[in-house]
Amino acid sequence: xxxxxxxxxxxxxxxxxxxxxxxxxxxxxxxxLTLKEGRVEAAKQGIENxxxxxxxxxxAWGFASVGSFDSxxxxxxxxxxCRMAKVASQRLKTPIKLAPAKAVTDHVEAxxxxxxxxxxxxxxxxxxxxxxxxxxxxxxxxxxxxVDYLDxxxxxxxxxxxxxxxxxxxxxxxxxxTASAQSQGVFTYSREEVGSTHGYEVFDTQTPQDIGKTVAxxxxxxxxxxxxxxxxxxxxxxxxxxxxxxxxxxxHLAEADLxxxxxxxxxxxGKKIGSNLVTFYDDGTVPGALGSxxxxxxxxxxxxxxxxxxxxVTGLMHNRETAQKxxxxxxxxxxxxxxxxxxxxxxxxxxxxxxxxxxxxxxKGVKSGYYFKSFRGGQAxxxxxxxxxxxxxxxINQGEIGEPVRNASISGNTLETLRKVDGVGKDFAxxxxxxxxxxxxxxxxxxxxxRLNEVTVGGSA
Amino acid sequence: MAVLEKDEMLGIAxxxxxxxxxxxxxxxxxxxxxxxxxxxxxxLGQVSKSNQIIDRGIGxxxxxxxxxxxxxxxxxxxxxxxxxxxxxxxxxxxxxxxxSDWKGFPQKKPYRGALEKAFDSKVADLGAxxxxxxxxxxxxxxxxxxxxxxxxxxxxxxxxxSNAxxxxxxxxxxxxxxxxxxSLATLAKDGNKVTPICFExxxxxxxxxxxxxxxxxxxxxxxSALKTKPIETKTTKLIxxxxxxxxxxxxxxxxxxxxxxxxxxxxxxxxxxxxxxxSENLTIHDDGLYQxxxxxxQFDGEGVPHQKTTLIEKGVLRNFLYDNYxxxxxxxxxxxxxxxxxxxxxxxIETTNFCIMPGTKTADDMLKEVDDGLLVYYLxxxxxSNPVSGEFSVVATPAWKIRKGEVVHASRGVMLAxxxxxxxxxxxxxGCNGRQMGSLVSPWVEVENVRVIGK
Numbered sequence: 076x077x078x079x080x081x082x083x084x085x086x087x088x089x090x091x092x093x094x095x096x097x098x099x100x101x102x103x104x105x106x107x108l109t110l111k112e113g114r115v116e117a118a119k120q121g122i123e124n125x126x127x128x129x130x131x132x133x134x135a136w137g138f139a140s141v142g143s144f145d146s147x148x149x150x151x152x153x154x155x156x157c158r159m160a161k162v163a164s165q166r167l168k169t170p171i172k173l174a175p176a177k178a179v180t181d182h183v184e185a186x187x188x189x190x191x192x193x194x195x196x197x198x199x200x201x202x203x204x205x206x207x208x209x210x211x212x213x214x215x216x217x218x219x220x221x222v223d224y225l226d227x228x229x230x231x232x233x234x235x236x237x238x239x240x241x242x243x244x245x246x247x248x249x250x251x252x253t254a255s256a257q258s259q260g261v262f263t264y265s266r267e268e269v270g271s272t273h274g275y276e277v278f279d280t281q282t283p284q285d286i287g288k289t290v291a292x293x294x295x296x297x298x299x300x301x302x303x304x305x306x307x308x309x310x311x312x313x314x315x316x317x318x319x320x321x322x323x324x325x326x327h328l329a330e331a332d333l334x335x336x337x338x339x340x341x342x343x344x345g346k347k348i349g350s351n352l353v354t355f356y357d358d359g360t361v362p363g364a365l366g367s368x369x370x371x372x373x374x375x376x377x378x379x380x381x382x383x384x385x386x387x388v389t390g391l392m393h394n395r396e397t398a399q400k401x402x403x404x405x406x407x408x409x410x411x412x413x414x415x416x417x418x419x420x421x422x423x424x425x426x427x428x429x430x431x432x433x434x435x436x437x438x439k440g441v442k443s444g445y446y447f448k449s450f451r452g453g454q455a456x457x458x459x460x461x462x463x464x465x466x467x468x469x470x471i472n473q474g475e476i477g478e479p480v481r482n483a484s485i486s487g488n489t490l491e492t493l494r495k496v497d498g499v500g501k502d503f504a505x506x507x508x509x510x511x512x513x514x515x516x517x518x519x520x521x522x523x524x525x526r527l528n529e530v531t532v533g534g535s536a
Numbered sequence: 537m538a539v540l541e542k543d544e545m546l547g548i549a550x551x552x553x554x555x556x557x558x559x560x561x562x563x564x565x566x567x568x569x570x571x572x573x574x575x576x577x578x579x580l581g582q583v584s585k586s587n588q589i590i591d592r593g594i595g596x597x598x599x600x601x602x603x604x605x606x607x608x609x610x611x612x613x614x615x616x617x618x619x620x621x622x623x624x625x626x627x628x629x630x631x632x633x634x635x636s637d638w639k640g641f642p643q644k645k646p647y648r649g650a651l652e653k654a655f656d657s658k659v660a661d662l663g664a665x666x667x668x669x670x671x672x673x674x675x676x677x678x679x680x681x682x683x684x685x686x687x688x689x690x691x692x693x694x695x696x697x698s699n700a701x702x703x704x705x706x707x708x709x710x711x712x713x714x715x716x717x718x719s720l721a722t723l724a725k726d727g728n729k730v731t732p733i734c735f736e737x738x739x740x741x742x743x744x745x746x747x748x749x750x751x752x753x754x755x756x757x758x759x760s761a762l763k764t765k766p767i768e769t770k771t772t773k774l775i776x777x778x779x780x781x782x783x784x785x786x787x788x789x790x791x792x793x794x795x796x797x798x799x800x801x802x803x804x805x806x807x808x809x810x811x812x813x814x815s816e817n818l819t820i821h822d823d824g825l826y827q828x829x830x831x832x833x834q835f836d837g838e839g840v841p842h843q844k845t846t847l848i849e850k851g852v853l854r855n856f857l858y859d860n861y862x863x864x865x866x867x868x869x870x871x872x873x874x875x876x877x878x879x880x881x882x883x884x885i886e887t888t889n890f891c892i893m894p895g896t897k898t899a900d901d902m903l904k905e906v907d908d909g910l911l912v913y914y915l916x917x918x919x920x921s922n923p924v925s926g927e928f929s930v931v932a933t934p935a936w937k938i939r940k941g942e943v944v945h946a947s948r949g950v951m952l953a954x955x956x957x958x959x960x961x962x963x964x965x966x967g968c969n970g971r972q973m974g975s976l977v978s979p980w981v982e983v984e985n986v987r988v989i990g991k
Contacts, residue, residue: 114633118603118605119606120606121608122608123610137585138587138588139590141537162586162664165668166672167582196627196631200633261925262802262804305953335580337686337688338730417587451922452917456933457723460949486949531989533931
């Protein structure tokens with residue numbers, strides 16, 4: 076395959092006038108299961124083959140994706156991509172350039188304790204059924220449970236015209252569990268995701284029984300919850316909510332492509348935008364975490380990138396194109412979901428660094444507010460407006476956790492909200508998730524417990 | 537790369553079904569998909585990117601001992617690969633568990649034949665030069681509106697899609713279509729002030745888009761979002777545009793209308809057919825044959841003919857959306873709502889074109905008659921709604937204040953909270969300005985009594 080990719084790259088540079096060319100061949104194997112109330116809706120197995128080609132011609136990008144390894148088809152595709160890029164460059168005012176990257180030759184092998192491709196379909200169905208049983212067996216008010224399971228294995232072979240050539244194994248194990256409960260006209264809903272880049276051994280530490288119990292318990296506890304009051308309140312956020320807050324409210328703004336598009340961080344580089352307690356990282360090197368990998372899809376090594384230190388914006392997440400525009404180093408954040416799409420700037424494992432306060436100390440500081448423990452969805456806008464939905468929350472009265480509340484959300488402007496962090500815990504956790512930015516990426520996010528002295532809470536009461 | 541022709545696709549589908557049965561499947565179904573798309577992208581205010589994707593593949597669903605197995609591959613022209621995919625589907629079915637509710641794949645029913653305004657060779661044959669020209673016209677039109685406008689991203693794309701389906705009951709169908717879309721996301725900058733992203737688009741099955749309108753409209757919206765004032769917390773009237781409706785209904789109401797949710801006790805509509813569930817102003821059809829609709833095809837992902845299904849009629853719940861499995865479970869016929877993500881997935885229930893029937897008022901009339909309320913375009917966080925209870929808590933980015941019939945200013949960070957099933961009872965006025973947005977075909981809708989949390 077490597078010789079075919081080399082031929083593609085040479086043809087782009089020598090015959091079609093490209094200044095830069097890269098080819099990424101992937102062979103992917105997927106196993107997917109969906110169980111609903113114990114019924115196996117579908118047991119699925121898939122194979123995908125394909126090559127992504129990207130060229131720079133006269134400063135414009137040309138991209139082509141072909142679901143084939145046939146060299147004649149691929150050579151036709153690269154010549155088309157060059158021709159289309161040339162056309163696209165006609166009205167270019169600012170030609171695209173790439174920041175330098177060191178040429179790398181490497182072969183990265185996954186070394187799982189339990190390779191999901193060696194676990195039989197029967198055993199996977201058994202484990203996923205066990206999650207289902209654990210959810211439905213928790214309480215008879217749990218009415219439904221859907222478990223989705225996915226494992227992805229295979230490899231990516233990357234080559235570019237600057238001499239980089241990397242073969243990298245792919246390995247993801249992921250599952251999403253949702254449950255609904257119903258009692259006396261009240262409907263509740265609970266969800267959880269687990270995932271790992273290590274291997275199927277993720278189910279040894281997070282057992283199917285425990286996962287099921289967590290999801291079911293939350294759905295049941297929400298049955299007696301009431302709608303929260305809307306308005307400005309102090310809140311205590313758990314690591315799961317902090318993770319999505321860091322990812323949504325700040326992370327997206329620190330993606331250099333979005334910063335360039337007019338995001339609010341573009342004017343704030345080097346400035347203090349948060350309290351002294353705020354330090355954020357985007358880290359692709361956390362062992363086993365769902366957002367970890369060795370090289371990104373431009374062949375740049377992944378790294379631990381400091382985004383905010385003690386409240387001051389210190390870094391952005393870059394690909395080679397944005398790094399050149401900012402006169403910075405590429406950070407290894409260029410990721411593509413698969414060979415059908417081009418790499419774009421994506422987060423890896425994004426988290427807030429812990430400090431020194433205990434949970435009790437943080438809680439004691441809240442007279443009348445909320446403790447938001449677990450999130451359901453979140454979204455941000457370039458102007459800094461963020462929203463995070465809450466699936467598990469409680470009132471706080473006089474420093475003590477009170478009644479549960481349901482379907483709350485928090486919202487605000489990132490630049491205002493980061494100044495309102497007035498307590499950061501010493502605990503730490505990273506959760507597995509997926510992020511949508513046109514493409515889906517596996518990510519991790521997390522942090523310690525934190526306290527905000529005020530934020531807008533959306534509630535219908 | 538040349539597209540797979542009709543006979544070629546039908547041939548692959550039929551042959552693979554026969555081979556699967558020969559290899560031991562009690563029943564078999566094969567779905568063949570091809571998509572070819574070209575796209576010219578705008579980034580940071582300039583046309584700087586081109587994109588071409590050719591994706592084709594085959595999905596095989598087999599039944600062994602009432603257990604379902606599925607496998608897919610994107611290697612379709614290689615007999616060995618096709619044989620492997622059948623074997624993988626069979627092994628998945630054998631590892632799976634029997635389902636006593638399984639009552640067979642759909643039976644053969646007649647199709648309408650090629651639908652009007654679903655395929656346009658002009659769209660299929662659009663070249664890069666023409667796409668760049670159209671994208672540039674859109675870009676120019678946006679920046680001419682105001683110097684403060686920055687077109688952050690957008691583009692224009694043309695796609696050809698075809699699919700073939702066959703099963704061991706004799707179902708055999710082929711359909712093809714085209715889609716063209718242009719879109720622009722802009723923001724306005726004034727000093728240190730930056731607006732949220734404001735977005736407009738045109739999408740059509742035939743060559744019928746207006747890039748100048750899209751550019752100008754996106755630009756005007758972002759300029760009007762520059763002037764902001766806070767609004768007070770209160771219960772108020774909202775005019776929901778299609779952007780807000782698509783986001784909100786897609787994450788709440790549509791789920792409640794799927795037979796799968798109803799049968800699994802996840803829908804508040806369970807057991808309520810014939811009951812009044814919404815304002816009598818509201819009539820909704822799912823129409824898989826809606827002319828020029830984004831989801832208009834002759835048949836669904838299981839080869840069941842598309843149809844028009846009345847879901848809510850003058851506020852009364854009439855029907856749910858069914859695929860073959862959920863329909864047979866109740867002894868009913870599928871409504872043709874089995875949808876697939878190309879060859880990569882088994883079918884699941886989805887709306888086709890979700891059509892909210894228009895009223896008589898124009899957008900201007902609707903605005904004029906509001907004494908105090910909000911005009912809501914884009915929502916943030918609708919996917920964090922509770923899909924089972926219908927409760928939502930979202931942010932409007934931004935919302936525009938309406939006072940005495942006039943849009944007076946924008947407001948940021950406005951939160952809207954409530955329950956979609958209560959909101960449906962409070963639908964006051966429905967406009968006549970229908971447009972398509974994804975699967976939604978709807979005019980503006982005015983609702984009363986929504987809790988708004990301001991600052």
